[in-house]
Amino acid sequence: MAEQFDVVIIGGGPGGYAAALYGASAGLSIAMIERDRVGGTCLHRGCVPAKELLETAHVFRTVSGSSAFGIEAGGPPTVDFGTTMARKQQVVDGLWKGLTGLLKSRKVTTYAGTGTYAGGGTVVVAGDDGQTTELEGASVILASGSVPRTIPGFEVDGRFVLTSDEVLSMPDLPASAAVIGGGAIGCEFASMMADLGVEVTILEGLPKILPGCDADVAAVVLKSFKRKGIDVRTGVKVTGHTPGESTTAIHLEGADDLEVSRVVVSVGRRPLSDSLGLDGSGVEVDERGFVKVDATCRTTVPGVWAVGDLVATPQLAHVGFIEGINAIKDILGESPAPVEYDKVPWAIYCQPEVSFAGHSEDSAREAGYDVVVSKHQFRGNGRALIVGEAEGLVKVIAEKQADGTGGTILGVHMVGPWVTEQLGQGYLAVNWGATVDEVAELIQPHPTLSELFGETVLSLTGRSLHG
Numbered sequence: 276m277a278e279q280f281d282v283v284i285i286g287g288g289p290g291g292y293a294a295a296l297y298g299a300s301a302g303l304s305i306a307m308i309e310r311d312r313v314g315g316t317c318l319h320r321g322c323v324p325a326k327e328l329l330e331t332a333h334v335f336r337t338v339s340g341s342s343a344f345g346i347e348a349g350g351p352p353t354v355d356f357g358t359t360m361a362r363k364q365q366v367v368d369g370l371w372k373g374l375t376g377l378l379k380s381r382k383v384t385t386y387a388g389t390g391t392y393a394g395g396g397t398v399v400v401a402g403d404d405g406q407t408t409e410l411e412g413a414s415v416i417l418a419s420g421s422v423p424r425t426i427p428g429f430e431v432d433g434r435f436v437l438t439s440d441e442v443l444s445m446p447d448l449p450a451s452a453a454v455i456g457g458g459a460i461g462c463e464f465a466s467m468m469a470d471l472g473v474e475v476t477i478l479e480g481l482p483k484i485l486p487g488c489d490a491d492v493a494a495v496v497l498k499s500f501k502r503k504g505i506d507v508r509t510g511v512k513v514t515g516h517t518p519g520e521s522t523t524a525i526h527l528e529g530a531d532d533l534e535v536s537r538v539v540v541s542v543g544r545r546p547l548s549d550s551l552g553l554d555g556s557g558v559e560v561d562e563r564g565f566v567k568v569d570a571t572c573r574t575t576v577p578g579v580w581a582v583g584d585l586v587a588t589p590q591l592a593h594v595g596f597i598e599g600i601n602a603i604k605d606i607l608g609e610s611p612a613p614v615e616y617d618k619v620p621w622a623i624y625c626q627p628e629v630s631f632a633g634h635s636e637d638s639a640r641e642a643g644y645d646v647v648v649s650k651h652q653f654r655g656n657g658r659a660l661i662v663g664e665a666e667g668l669v670k671v672i673a674e675k676q677a678d679g680t681g682g683t684i685l686g687v688h689m690v691g692p693w694v695t696e697q698l699g700q701g702y703l704a705v706n707w708g709a710t711v712d713e714v715a716e717l718i719q720p721h722p723t724l725s726e727l728f729g730e731t732v733l734s735l736t737g738r739s740l741h742g
Contacts (some may be wrong), residue, residue, distance in 0.1 A: 278384075280306040282606060283398045283412030285390035285551065288315020290583025290595030291418035292374065298603040299381035306410050307383055308390035308400050314371050315420050316584075317592040323370060324443040325463055327363040329624045332470035336626070343663060354471050356447050363443075386410070391552030392417065396578060399552075414578050414606045417558070417566060418599065419551055421544040421584035426455070428515030428526075429540050435516070435523040436538045439464070448473055449536035453525055455513055457484030459623045461541035462496065466625035469505050476506040476533060478525070483509055485623070489635035489688040491650065491670055496690060499627055499666060546585045561587070570613035571605050572598050580605065588616055620702045622695035627667050630698040633686035633705035639672050644685060647675040651731040651742045653691040657722040667691020669731045671701075673711050681711035681735030687728070697725045704732075711735040 282298050284291045287309030295307045312319060331354075338352040378385060388402040396415060400408040423438035425431060433441050442464055450473065454465045457479030469475040477484060477500070484500075484507060485493040500507055512528040516538060524532040546564045553560055559567040559575040566581040568574055574581050580602040583595035597614055604611035623629040639646045653659040653667045667690040673681030687701030704714050715736050719729035734742050 277397060277409040277411040278306070280304045280384070280410060280412050282306070282414045282416060282603070283390075283396075283410045284308065284416045284418055285392065285398060286315065286418035286420055286583070286585075287311075287313035287385070288418060288420045288583060288595065289317050289592040290420075290585075290599045291315070291416065292378065292599075293596040294416050294418065294582065294599030294603050295378060295383045296381055297600045298606070299383050301603060301607060303603070303606075305381075305383045306386060306398075306412065307378070308386045308388060308398065308410075310387070310389045310403075312371055313378060313385065314374055316422075317595075318370055318374070319367060320440045320443055322592050324363050324367055325439070325460075325467075326624055327366050328359065328443070329463060329467050329626075331359045331362075332467045332626065336470055340663065354448065360444070360446070389550060390419075391550070392556055392558065392579070393552065394556045394576075414580070416599070416602050417548075417551060417574070417579065417581040417585055418583045418595070419547045419585055421546050421590060423540070424543045424545045425540055426513070426542055428513070429455070429538060431540070435518050435536075436540060438540050442539055445537075450474065451522075451535040452476075452537045452539055453478055453533055453535045454539045454541055456541035456543070457481070457507070457509065458486065458541065458543070459621075459629075461539070462500075462623060462625040464539055464541060465500070465505055469500070469503050470626060474504070474535075476508065476535065478511050478513055478527070478533075479507070479509045480512060481509065485629065487621075488623075488629060489631065489670060489686075490637060491668065492629055492631070492688050492690040495667055496625065496627060496629060503626075544584060544590055548585060563587070571611060572602050573605065588614070589619055589621075591619065591621070594619055615706065618702075618706050620698050622698065624695060627664070627691050628694045629690050630694045630701075631686065631688040632698060632702040633684070634672055635686055635688060636670070636672050639685050645675045646672050646685065647679065647681050647735060648672050649681070649731045649734045649742075651727050651734070653724070653727060655741055656724060656727045658724045659692055659727075661722070662692060662724075664692035667694070669694075669727045671711075671728070671731045671735060673735050678737070680737045681732075683708055683710055684714065684732070689728075692724055694724075697728065700725070701728055 281303040284307045386400045388400040398410045453476045454461045514526045516523045516525045557576040565587040582598035601611040650670045654665040659665040670688045672686040674683045676682045684704045715733045719726035
């Protein structure tokens, strides 16, 4: 006889475990199925380990530049990548154990295995031991996540061709690497490896790197990348590669081959819907493999929701969190407000960092807004000069009023030191529909990096301090 639960969740990544924890805190009986380890890609092969390696790069840069602060480190720093990877794993394992304990304390029943949806609220769990367990849920949430996309001619072998999965577990640093894809993940890997001494080339098929970013922000990153020696090639097409003894030659359409030690394929992720057994279930999947959902993540079958990378929304862990929470609220009959996906916060951890929420200048104009824009550079910010990272800017886009000043804040875009930690007030301003005048009244602590946002907004009132 099937075990009964209020909610059965397939997948233990951010969307799945957020739904489990939130639902359990609301008093629901929850079953969660995970075939690997709870925490999903984000914790084990994505956000957390990637940022750990980027922090290693940050420490390396800091030690390399310590003489500017009067501190002599006794020669150029070196990287013991084995220690780096061990620390990365220690952080990951610590968070995993904490999450496992939290799920247990909330009385979430976790099943190890692959879950398939059998229809009518029934989920079948196939364990690694060959045994199957049948679960029955009054509601079902699909949260099986995603895997890295690959491209023809670059079969992943773990030696020459890697995806994010392999990069985050590689035993050593290569002498040279090509990153295929100049989006957020590709730029993070390129930045990390270049800072640690790897000769890096970015190969991007589109006209610019970071295609989703505001043009002024992307330009700062491009200039910084070139200054640190990254060879950025845009508008290129790769056709395959030919491995040699210790390097491989990447074939470029209309250009000479590029010989590198490793190739990192970073062209996005595809939804992992094919393992869910959805054929004939009534749950519709689009031509790209995404499960079709409405504004509150309901699928085409009543009583079944889908969240996270499984649906065609921004593939961000924090988006998975809110979708999981909203699915539980919907199950409880609380009518959650749909996520405004064009206003979610984005954080990219390359050096310099990037963060943004809301419209870019171009997208605001394309949407029909008459806008006014203000930009302030970090080189005029006291704290940025103190920490020795004065590269970058804050850009605020606002609706233009009749007198030429700013009205409603439409977008906030940042590039520079620790901007991933500074976006909070900009994100709130955009999502609450705050006006320039309202935000300009708020006091910014001094000296801080975050006060540059306040000064940028203040200048949109028609008056300003330093800028």
